[in-house]
Amino acid sequence: MDQYNFSDFTEENYRKMIRLAKEKYSFRTYGDVDSMKNGVIWRHDIDMSVHRALALSRIEKEEGVFATWFVLLHSSFYNVFEKNIYRKLKMIKENGGIIGLHFDPDFYESVNSDITGLEEKLILEKELLERVLETEIDVFSFHNPDTGGGFLDLEQTHIAGMRNVYHSSIRNQFSYCSDSNGYWRYRRLEDMIRDGRPDEKIQILTHPVFWQKEGMSPRERVMRCVDGRAANTMKEYDELLKKNHRENVMQPVARSKSYRELQF
Ligand SMILES: [Zn+2]
Known part of the structure; x- marks a missing residue:
């Protein structure tokens, strides 16, 4: 099963990837998108596991870097309002993480890429998450944006006062690597970082559930x-x-x- 690189997805290798990345790139926020000439924006979409997210955020803290953590309000796997989850999210923030909103348009029957309905729901979730986690949120990512609905084609760089990380201006400027579904669909992260030019802008998307203590499917x-x-x-x-x-x-x-x- 080595074609799926099970051993890539361990805490140990996560630390190795962070170290490789910081040798070559400075870590940036989505607020730097317009001004940065190079660097890495590391993002996590927390689809399933806040427990795993906290473990990775500890590694980031130890390595002196940070990432942006996108929190989903409609996950079937965790609930922001549970005491245990809430506390862990606060700890991720204390570890230096930036909180963003992971927005699932599929939750709302009325939401499509029509901007008015979309904006209303984005405002609702932004305010809710800001109040619960006591932090300002100025960036969002769509959950499953490529399953129809035209969310990848939106013209707005910002909606509801938040930067849309799937806007074409980001997708066109940044090299991109994602671990969606727990394997590398395109390039291995290690190859991308090793082969990357120092003057590049790169965006890395990881999903914490896929990074465990030991390699497994x-x-x-x-x-x-x-x-x-x-x-x-x-x-x-x-x-x-x-x-x-x-x-x-x-x-x-x-x-x-x-x-x-x-x-x-
Ligand atoms: Zn997602």
């Missing part, structure tokens, strides 16, 4: 995240009963072993 990485969440939820339920001295009634045969045995 993309599906296993997602399963690990789902199982971890389920285990934590059951742990919370069991602890609540215990704390309140209530009986934890269960059918031994139907009891799921996997969730009880998983430690996270």
Whole structure:
């Protein structure tokens, strides 16, 4: 299965990639897009795992760099309003991360690339996330922008007071590498950084769920995240009963072993 480079997607290799990138490029924000002549903007779209995101943000902090973290309000894998998730997102911010909005237009039946409806929902989510995380948000990325709807063709560089990272001016100026779906669809990140010219502008998109402690298939990485969440939820339920001295009634045969045995 080496064609999918499982061993690329580890914390150890993540650190190696950061080190390679910082040898050649300075780390920039989306606010630098118009003025920067070269450098790297490193972005994470948090589709599934805030736990993995925090682990990567610690590596960035240790290496003295930072990234922009796009937070999704409609994920089936995490919820910004859960105490545990909220706290981790705040810690990512404290580690030097910049928070952006990861916007899923597919959530709204009424939203298409018609700018008025889109802007209204972007304002709503921007304000919500700003208030919850107590931070200003001036940049957004679309979740799954290429699945129809014309979101890659929008003329506006900014909508709802936020920079649109999929605007053509960014896509045309920056070399780009993405780990979407847990493998390299085009180039390996390592090749891109090694071969890149120092006078280039590069944008790197990573999805934290795909970067684990050890190499495994993309599906296993997602399963690990789902199982971890389920285990934590059951742990919370069991602890609540215990704390309140209530009986934890269960059918031994139907009891799921996997969730009880998983430690996270
Ligand atoms: Zn996404």
